Amino acid sequence: MRPAPSPFLAIGLLTDVGRQRMGGANQDAAIAAELPQGGLYAVADGMGGHAAGELASRLALETLASTYCQGRGSPPNRLIEAVQAANLAVLQHAVGESVGMGTTLIALVIDRGAALFAHVGDSRAYLLRGGELLRLTEDHSWVAEQIRLGVLTEEEARNHQWRSVVSNALGGEERARLELFGLGLKAGDRLLLCSDGLSGVVDEKDLLRLLSLKDTPQAVTRLLVDAANDRGGPDNITALVVDIVRAVPAPRYALPEPLDGPEYADILLSTRRGSSLLTYLLLSLVYFTLLGVMLIPERSGLIALLGLTLMVLTVLGERYLQRRRLEKRMGGTVSRLPWTRRL
Template sequence: MGLLTIGAFARAARLSPKALRLYDSLGLLVPARVDPVTGYRLYAPEQLEQARLVAWLRRIGMPLALITRVCGLDAGAAAREIRVFRARAEAEAAARRDLAGFLIEHFERKDSAMTSATPPLEIRYAALSDTGLVRETNQDTAHAGSRLLAVADGFGSGGAAASAAAVEVFRRLDAGAIPAGALLNTLEDAIGSAAELVARTGTGSAPEETGTTLTAMLWTGSQLALVHIGDSRAHLLRGGELFRITHDHTAARSMVADGRITKAEAESHPQRSLLVRALARGADTTPDIRLRHAEPGDRYLLCSDGLSSVVAEGEIRRVLTAAEEPSDAVRELIALANGAGGPDNISCVVADVRERPPGA
């Protein structure tokens, strides 16, 4: 078979002539020959395999720059690159799904019968922060109030000021009512304000190294809005089972999402504490935002990695299950972390969801 015209090649490759001209300009799919008189592009039949690969990669949404890279790899390396792309696409889809779920839950109106049947709820809470046994100062900030639960873990020369500043922005939401329909925008605005304030707290010769994590939950009466950035964590104890409801924004966690390492390998990876998202100058400050329905009997834990990095989840579950009051739970959790060496600052917030007593 001789060379194919661009039209015939486009039909065989299931690509448009316009796309072929673009891929030629990018060096991705260069014609076998260009007629010097007419300028017509001519393609060899053996180019069809690569052209069809390009078509399939475009169908899965892969950007052209990455397609160019994949097409230059051997089969094994190409498969690994596509696997990484798939993992990232799935993570992005999950993030969009969570945000869509937030919007649905926030704007969906319950009928009057369901509303009247829902018992009024409240939270009972406690917060405690400890320097630990190794660090000289405490750069964590923990807060628990009638509407806001928050833990922030500062780092760098101004870490203590950074964590305090981030929590202070959200503490303002503890005081006033949020207009109906404005919760998502309010939380996003608060994160923006916190990021700006933290960026101004850096001191010394390297202010860009100053920042903080933030995990906060805003109580809305029957729901908890979760805002999370960094590697502090939030857990839910419900029905005797402990669920982690945040994902660490660390390099190791990103490698797990990309399929490069396993969850078990991430626990001991050298970059397990390297943040890829945080409230810091020059960092990605995009938070995870979710809305959670509260149920009587729920117990929530927010903690810095001074607890989660040294105390196993099984032990955390045991304490949360056995402790009578939130104040008992936070004291015992911090004692466990210090008993394991206390290598970092430790902050815990525990909150119980319960039915509001009549007349309260």
């Protein structure tokens, strides 16, 4: 699917087979689709042999796009549901010669002034803002876990024989595990989605240099792919660049905050529905407080104080319950880690 125009976005997308897989299939796939108030963008890197890997990535993105565009509800919930549908599509086609196939996924929904990300595997998302490059995702891979434990350095991981071994992918089990998070956008932001065929060979200093160029997004994707090929092009390479041309208002819903690692799709949906219930309860308290003030004006101060107290207790209670649920799933006390890395 080719990039689609948008009044406040500029898009560039390029995928390449690489230098060492010339003549072979490209297991990477990417989409850039226009939405009424933004766009849907995604990169997938298939696994399981040439034919199976190519099928997995293509099938995942086709299902992701169709499910999201046909879905209802808030964009974060639709994105979770679309990732789960993509996971099942890959799993159901993993038969015969395609047994064991899977794919990574990094998906981005731009909804007005917000960016929503869904992340599975070791394809990455970066943000260039104010001259700084931030890595928005942490790889779901064996070497990434060794880096977090202090066993390997970044350089050792880049050249490790198991650098391509992912710990999470679509098609691995019936319930998709993903990271979901969102951030507000600013005019001048530049976002990069890429497969490890780019991030695995082009170091982040060069990514910063190339992304900082004032060229169009399409020109920058060519420079990124060329840089990966100049370093041997050992894998398929995909780069998708999104520029925020001008600022637009943010959506009204709360943006999802990152957890310390991937979570099952059904649990994420359950948590978000709990947040929707909290919003409903707070609106109800506001309504009845205002109604009480109007009906019993001589007690307006007391009613307003009571209503405010109930609202505060409701929010604190919900936050406490969410933390307890998260601690139970994580097996202990939750300590939130920084979710971006300055490069």
